[in-house]
Amino acid sequence: MRGIDLSGKVALVLGVANKRSLAWAIADALGEAGCSLALTYQGERLRKNVDELAQKYPGAPVMACDVESDEQVEGVFARVEKDYGRLDVLVHSIAYARREDLEGEFLKTSRQGWRIAMEISAFSFIRLTSLAVPFMKNGGSVMALTYVASQRVVPNYNVMGSAKAALEHAVRQLASELGPSNIRVNAISAGPISTLSARGIKGFSGMASHHRRLAPLRRNIEPREVGDAALFLASEMASGITGEVVHVDGGFNIMAI
Numbered sequence: 001m002r003g004i005d006l007s008g009k010v011a012l013v014l015g016v017a018n019k020r021s022l023a024w025a026i027a028d029a030l031g032e033a034g035c036s037l038a039l040t041y042q043g044e045r046l047r048k049n050v051d052e053l054a055q056k057y058p059g060a061p062v063m064a065c066d067v068e069s070d071e072q073v074e075g076v077f078a079r080v081e082k083d084y085g086r087l088d089v090l091v092h093s094i095a096y097a098r099r100e101d102l103e104g105e106f107l108k109t110s111r112q113g114w115r116i117a118m119e120i121s122a123f124s125f126i127r128l129t130s131l132a133v134p135f136m137k138n139g140g141s142v143m144a145l146t147y148v149a150s151q152r153v154v155p156n157y158n159v160m161g162s163a164k165a166a167l168e169h170a171v172r173q174l175a176s177e178l179g180p181s182n183i184r185v186n187a188i189s190a191g192p193i194s195t196l197s198a199r200g201i202k203g204f205s206g207m208a209s210h211h212r213r214l215a216p217l218r219r220n221i222e223p224r225e226v227g228d229a230a231l232f233l234a235s236e237m238a239s240g241i242t243g244e245v246v247h248v249d250g251g252f253n254i255m256a257i
C-alpha cells in the first residue's frame, strides 16, 4: 500500500496485452491500493497472458474486448454490472494503427488507415466512457493514455499523432460534459516505453534514446511511474484535476532542443 487507499472502489482497465503493457502497470498500481479490478484483453491470443497476470487479484473478471465489436464492448459493461454494480475508475490504454501507416509519408495516409487508427485509438474512448458513466453514480475518474506526437511531429508516428490529438480533444470535451456529475477525465502523456505496440513503430529505439538524451531527467520512464500517476488521478488526491494532460515523460515535452 503506497499511502493511497482505493478499497471499495472498482476500476475497469482496458488494454492489457502482457506484463509490459502500461494497462498492467496501471491495473497493478490500482490493485495494490486495494481497488477491485476488471480487466480486458483483445482476442484469444492474449487471453493466457492476462489470465496469468490477473491471478494476483483473485475474483477480478477478465473479459474479451475488441473495441471494434459493439457486442463485446457492451458485454464488458454487463459483466461489470453483474459482478460489481458500480464503477469508479475507467482506464483506456488502447491504440492501434496498421504498420504501413506508422512509417513513410503521412501524405500517403489512406482513408482506411485513418479510419482504423481513429476508431480504435480515439472513438473507442468516447464510446467506453459513455457506457461507464451510468455506473459512476458517485462520480469517477476516467483516463486515457496519450503521447507527445499529438502536439509535435514525431517521425513515423504519422496517423497515430492525429489519433492522439483527437483523443486529447475528447478528454477536454468529456471533462467539460461530465464535470457536473463529478466525473473527472484526464490523459497521461507517457514517454516512450518498450511495449508490444511501441515496438511496432518504425525507429522506436532511436526515439527512446533521443528522449533519454533530451529529457531533463536524462532517462526513459518506467511503466511503474505511469501506474503511480494513474493511481494519483484515480484517487481523491486529484479531486480538483480534470481535462488535463499529465506528462509522465521526465520533462521531455518542455524542451525545444
Ligand SMILES: NC(=O)c1ccc[n+]([C@@H]2O[C@H](COP(=O)([O-])OP(=O)(O)OC[C@H]3O[C@@H](n4cnc5c(N)ncnc54)[C@H](O)[C@@H]3O)[C@@H](O)[C@H]2O)c1
Binding pocket: 014, 015, 016, 017, 018, 020, 021, 022, 023, 041, 042, 046, 065, 066, 067, 068, 092, 093, 094, 095, 096, 120, 145, 146, 147, 148, 189, 190, 191, 192, 193, 194, 195, 196, 197, 198
Ligand atoms: N509505450 C509507449 O511508449 C507509449 C507512450 C505513450 C502512450 N502510449 C499509449 O499507451 C497505451 C497502451 O499501449 P502500450 O504501450 O502499453 O502497448 P500495449 O501493446 O501493451 O497495449 C496496447 C493495447 O491496445 C490493445 N488494442 C489494440 N487494438 C485493439 C482493439 N481493436 N480493441 C481492444 N484493444 C485493442 C492491444 O491489445 C493492447 O492490449 C496506448 O494508448 C499507447 O498509445 C504508449
